[in-house]
Amino acid sequence: MIGGSAxxxxxxxxARRLDQNAQIxxxxxxxxxxxxxxxxxxxxxxxFNERTKLLSTGSGILRNPDYYLNTKGIxxxxxxxxxxxxxxxxxxxxxxxxxxxxxxxxxxxxxIATGSITRMPDVHGRNLNGVTTLKSISDADFLRRVRDxxxxxxxxxxxxxxxxxxxxxxxxxxxxxxxxxxLLPQILSFLDTQxxxxxxxxxxxxxxxxxTNMGVTKFLGKNGSLVAVKLTNGMxxxxxxxxxxxxxxxxxxxxxxxxxxxxxxxxxxxxxxMQTSDPDxxxxxxxxxxxxxxxxxxxxxPYGDLANLQGRVAGENAVVGNEVTFPGTIQSGICKVFxxxxxxxxxxxxxxxxxxxxxxxxxxxxxxxxxxFMNGKTVISKMIVxxxxxxxxxxxxxxxxxxxxxxxxxxxxxxxxMAVKTLVNLDLPYAPPFAQAIDSFIACAHVMENxxxxxxxxxxxxxxxxxxxxxxDMFLLDVRTPGEFEALRLGIGExxxxxxxxxxxxxxxxxxxxxxxxxxxxxxxxxxxAERIIEAHGWNNVAIMEGxxxxxxxxxxx
Ligand SMILES: Cc1cc2nc3c(=O)[nH]c(=O)nc-3n(C[C@H](O)[C@H](O)[C@H](O)COP(=O)(O)OP(=O)(O)OC[C@H]3O[C@@H](n4cnc5c(N)ncnc54)[C@H](O)[C@@H]3O)c2cc1C
Numbered sequence: 175m176i177g178g179s180a181x182x183x184x185x186x187x188x189a190r191r192l193d194q195n196a197q198i199x200x201x202x203x204x205x206x207x208x209x210x211x212x213x214x215x216x217x218x219x220x221x222f223n224e225r226t227k228l229l230s231t232g233s234g235i236l237r238n239p240d241y242y243l244n245t246k247g248i249x250x251x252x253x254x255x256x257x258x259x260x261x262x263x264x265x266x267x268x269x270x271x272x273x274x275x276x277x278x279x280x281x282x283x284x285x286i287a288t289g290s291i292t293r294m295p296d297v298h299g300r301n302l303n304g305v306t307t308l309k310s311i312s313d314a315d316f317l318r319r320v321r322d323x324x325x326x327x328x329x330x331x332x333x334x335x336x337x338x339x340x341x342x343x344x345x346x347x348x349x350x351x352x353x354x355x356x357l358l359p360q361i362l363s364f365l366d367t368q369x370x371x372x373x374x375x376x377x378x379x380x381x382x383x384x385x386t387n388m389g390v391t392k393f394l395g396k397n398g399s400l401v402a403v404k405l406t407n408g409m410x411x412x413x414x415x416x417x418x419x420x421x422x423x424x425x426x427x428x429x430x431x432x433x434x435x436x437x438x439x440x441x442x443x444x445x446x447x448m449q450t451s452d453p454d455x456x457x458x459x460x461x462x463x464x465x466x467x468x469x470x471x472x473x474x475x476p477y478g479d480l481a482n483l484q485g486r487v488a489g490e491n492a493v494v495g496n497e498v499t500f501p502g503t504i505q506s507g508i509c510k511v512f513x514x515x516x517x518x519x520x521x522x523x524x525x526x527x528x529x530x531x532x533x534x535x536x537x538x539x540x541x542x543x544x545x546x547f548m549n550g551k552t553v554i555s556k557m558i559v560x561x562x563x564x565x566x567x568x569x570x571x572x573x574x575x576x577x578x579x580x581x582x583x584x585x586x587x588x589x590x591x592m593a594v595k596t597l598v599n600l601d602l603p604y605a606p607p608f609a610q611a612i613d614s615f616i617a618c619a620h621v622m623e624n625x626x627x628x629x630x631x632x633x634x635x636x637x638x639x640x641x642x643x644x645x646x647d648m649f650l651l652d653v654r655t656p657g658e659f660e661a662l663r664l665g666i667g668e669x670x671x672x673x674x675x676x677x678x679x680x681x682x683x684x685x686x687x688x689x690x691x692x693x694x695x696x697x698x699x700x701x702x703x704a705e706r707i708i709e710a711h712g713w714n715n716v717a718i719m720e721g722x723x724x725x726x727x728x729x730x731x732x
Contacts, residue, residue: 175198175199175200175201175284175285175286175287176201176256176259176266176284176285176286176287176288176428177200177201177202177203177286177287177288177289177459177461178200178201178202178203178204178207178208178250178252178287179202179204179207179208179209179211179287179289180208180211180287180289180459180478180481180482180485181285181287181289181458181459181460181481181482181484181485181488182200182202182285182287182458182459182485183200183207183208183237183242183250183485184458184481184482184485184486184489185285185287185456185458185485185486185488185489185492186198186200186242186246186248186285186489187246187248187489188485188486188489188490189489189490189492189493190246190247190248192489192490192493192494193493193494194247196493197249198246198247198248198249199248199249199250199251199279200242200248200249200250200251201251201254201255201256201266201268201279202250202251202252202253202254203253203254203255203256203271204252204253204310204311205252205253206229206252206311207229207237207238207239207242207250207252208229208237209228209229209311210227210228210229211309211310211311211478212478213227213228214228214308214311214313214314215308215337215340215341215343215344216344217314217318218308218314218317218318218321218341218344218345219321219343219344219345219347219348220318220321220344220348221344225311225315225318228311228314229311238250239251239252251268253270253271253272254268254269254270254271255268255269255271256268256288256428257269257276257428258428258431258432259284259286259428259429259431259432259455260432261432261433261434261452261454261455263280264280264281264282264284264454265278265279265280265281266278266279266280266281266284281454282454283454283455283456283492283493284454284455284456285455285456285457285458285485285488285489285492286428286429286434286442286450286455286456286457286458286461287457287458287459287461287481287485287488288425288426288428288429288461289425289459289460289461289481290422290423290424290425290460290461290476291422291423291424291425292307292309292418292420292421292422293420293421293422293423294307294418294420295332295389295390295418295420297390297391297392297393298392298393299392299393299394299395299400300393300418302393302395302398302399302400303395303398303399303400304326304399304400304413304414304415304416305393305400305416305418306415306416306417306418307417307418307419308337308341308417308419309422317341317345317417320350320415321344321345321348321350324348324349325414326350326414326415327350327351327414328350328351328352328353328411328412328413328414328415329342329345329350329351329352329353329413329414329415329416329417330352330353330354330355330390330403330411330413330415330416330417331345331352331353331354331355331416331417331419332355332390332403332416332417332418332419332420333354333355333356333357333418333419333420333421334354334355334356334358334360334361334362334384334386334419335362335363335419335420335421336362336364336507336509337419338354338356338417338419338420339354339361339362339373339377339509339511339516340509340510340511341417341419342354342377342382343377343380343382343510343511343512345415345417346380346381346382346512347380347512350415351381351382351383352382352383353382353383353384353385353411353413354377354382354383354384354385355385355388355389355390355403355405355411356384356385356386356387356388357387357388357389358386358387359386359387360374360386361373361374361377361384361386362509362516364505364507364516364518364522364570365516365518365522365570365572366522366523366524366556366570367524367636368538368556368634368635368636368725368727369516369538369554369556369570369571369572370516371727372514372554372572372573372725372727373511373514373516373572374386375727376511376512376513376514377511377512380512380513385405388405388406388407389405389406390403390404390405390406391404391405391406392404393416394410399414400413400414400415400416401413401414403416422460422476423440423474424440424441424442424460424461424462424463424474424476425460425461426440426441426442426461429442429450429457429461432452432455433451433452434450434451434452434455434457435450435451437463437472438463438472439463439472439473439474440463440474441460441461441462441463441464441472441474442457442461442462442463443462443463443472444456444457444458444462444484446465446499446500446501446502447487447491447496447498447499447500448462448484448487448488448491448500449491449496456488456491456492457488458481458484458485458487458488459480459481459484459485460476460481462484463475464480464484464502464503465501465502465503466502466503466504466505467501467502467503467504467589468504468520468521468567468568468588469521469529473503473505475503475505477503477505477506477507479506480503483500484500487499487500504519504520504585504588504589505518505519505520506518506519506520506581506582506585507519508577508578508581513574514572514573514574514577515571515572515573515574515577515578516570516571516572516577517570517571517572517577517578517580517581518568518569518570518571518581519568519569519570519581519584519585519588520558520566520567520568520569520584520585520588521558521567521568522558522568522570523536523556523558523568525568526558526567526568531560531567533560533561533562534558534559534560534561534567535558535559535561535622535625535626536556536557536558536559537556537557537618537621537622537625537632537720538554538555538556538632538634538720538721538725539554539555539556539557539614539617539618539621539697539720539721540552540553540554540555540573540696540697540698540721540722540724540725541553541555541610541614541617541618541697541699542575542610542614543575543576543579543580543609543610543614544575544576544606544607544608544609544610545606545610547606548606548607550575550610551573551574551575551576552573552574552575552724553571553572553573553575553576553577553580553614554571554572554573554721554724554725555569555570555571555580555614555615555618556568556569556570556571557569557584557618557619557622559594559622559626561626563593564593564594564595564626565588565591565592565593565594566584566587566588566592566593566594566597566619567588568588569581569584569585569587569588571584575614579615580614580615583600583602583613583615584615587600594619594622594623594626595623597615597616597619597622598616598619598620598623599616600613600615600616600619602615602616621702621720624702630702630705630718631716631717631718632717632718632719632720633692633717633718633719633720634719634720634721635719635720635721635725635726635727635728636727638650638666638692638719639728641692642666642667646690647689647690648689648690648691648692649669649683649684649689649690649691649692650664650666650667650668650669650692650694651668651669651671651683651691651692651693651694651704652664652668652669652670652671652693652694652695653670653671653672653673653676653693653694653695653700653701653703653704654670654672654673654695654696654700655672656670656672658696662723662730663730664723664726664730665730669682673695673700673703673704676704676707676708677707680707680708680711683708683713684713687712687713687714687715688713688714688715689713689715690715690716690717691708691713691715691716691717692716692717692718692719693705693708693716693717693718693719694718694719694722694723695722695723696722696723696724697721697722697723697724698718698719698720698721698722699722701718701719701722702718705717705718
């Protein structure tokens with residue numbers, strides 16, 4: 175195995191379990207093995223203090239060369255870089271990173287797991303003290319020192335993807351005033367705009383700043399140390415720390431030089447057996463591109479769960495022949511953002527548009543993850559369904575509730591090819607400490623079913639805002655209680671008629687039965703009841719604002 179962090183050691187361990195006689199060697203450029211890189215932000219943020227936990231098994235055993243040799247009979251060679259692969263003579267040239275001397279290793283089967291490299295913006299001043307990435311364990315060490323010393327007051331994180339957002343959270347929580355700068359119009363591009371805006375709002379509530387639609391042009395320094403980051407609009411953000419988190423690219427130099435096929439998404443091309451264009455060479459993890467199970471072509475998805483799963487398949491096939499397959503990805507991801515989580519699986523609505531899937535239906539649903547009496551917390555979900563097959567093809571979820579469970583359920587439903595008619599009756603485990611009797615995911619599917627059967631017309635908060643900006647003639651109806659209205663209202667020209675009074679006060683609705691009525695409540699559950707009543711009395715242009723006030727992303731009156 176070339177590469178000793180996630181995919182490489184996973185492949186080695188699997189190969190060993192299935193073949194006790196194979197001679198297995200891991201070549202690893204860095205000093206450490208099996209680093210839990212996904213844990214770096216939480217080490218930096220002080221969620222735990224023992225650095226060795228990043229390098230240990232769940233039982234606390236350090237995964238060093240002795241561990242690999244004694245427990246697994248695997249020779250692990252840290253500080254050793256593979257410099258060339260000769261496919262015809264099946265030899266790998268390795269160089270000792272310190273001493274510089276080289277040696278050859280011969281193989282019957284080779285697994286490449288060289289990971290990714292950080293995409294660095296071409297910006298002057300990247301070498302100043304205080305400019306870093308969060309990619310390696312030494313970056314994590316540096317940032318943890320910064321946190322512990324408490325001298326840095328202001329930080330800028332460049333890039334609002336998963337790692338950028340996780341990093342900004344832990345820096346802000348450490349008392350460092352943090353600004354996230356993102357080139358795209360929104361943060362976390364695995365979410366559609368509305369859900370991303372809800373997360374952005376939460377980040378701001380926690381005191382961090384977010385600047386979107388903005389690039390970085392320069393790191394400004396004084397005496398070799400960072401003093402500010404200059405933005406494309408000329409503004410300078412004074413700071414002592416900048417973390418570059420502008421994404422990663424597959425590390426394919428070694429594979430490319432060996433003549434292996436590199437794909438359009440930039441990664442090593444592998445088949446379902448994780449075999450490269452050379453049958454004796456497998457590849458796994460961030461250095462490969464993955465088959466996307468929904469869109470039917472390769473994409474680059476550098477995620478730790480995929481690296482481990484693929485490593486396992488590559489390791490097995492390398493020793494027993496091609497027996498198992500890794501079918502592909504649906505790009506499931508999640509991250510913690512202060513008191514919220516944000517997760518997604520499958521396609522976003524933006525992706526469906528980009529890819530030309532024009533026949534889809536989306537709904538936004540807000541609910542609680544548990545009953546109110548068990549302190550249920552809000553989850554705001556968006557489900558996307560293909561109209562022809564009525565199968566779920568995408569799901570996103572944000573909020574303080576159990577987002578992970580919602581996204582996990584959706585990922586299984588998408589991979590299982592489930593249609594809405596199956597989702598509406600899923601038999602999931604239920605007891606009040608864990609879930610609602612009808613879980614939020616199923617309730618979201620119920621709303622979807624109502625929508626695709628034409629039983630309700632939904633409208634997003636964003637569309638309502640557009641209508642307001644255009645000055646459209648519409649009647650906005652809030653059906654919550656006066657107490658709720660007093661405490662918080664949207665202030666968009668709405669009329670309050672509580673649901674319990676609606677049947678008696680229908681005369682307060684517009685005279686013309688064709689006038690558009692947009693109805694909402696806290697989550698729009700009561701709004702659905704209201705819509706049914708109003709439509710039964712002859713109004714025929716009624717829409718429910720999906721997700722209600724909970725999913726409203728714009729300013730409110732109170
Ligand atoms: C801060 C951070 C947080 C993350 N959080 C998450 C998360 O929450 N969820 C998630 O799914 N993913 C997360 N990821 C991504 C996840 O860590 C990667 O997808 C995963 O580590 C990929 O594993 P890999 O083995 O393919 O590559 P890597 O982990 O990058 O390992 C590749 C190894 O190969 C070595 N190497 C490269 N070239 C050579 C060579 N020529 N010779 C010898 N060795 C070589 C490298 O030094 C490296 O150690 C996170 C990543 C980071 C950095």
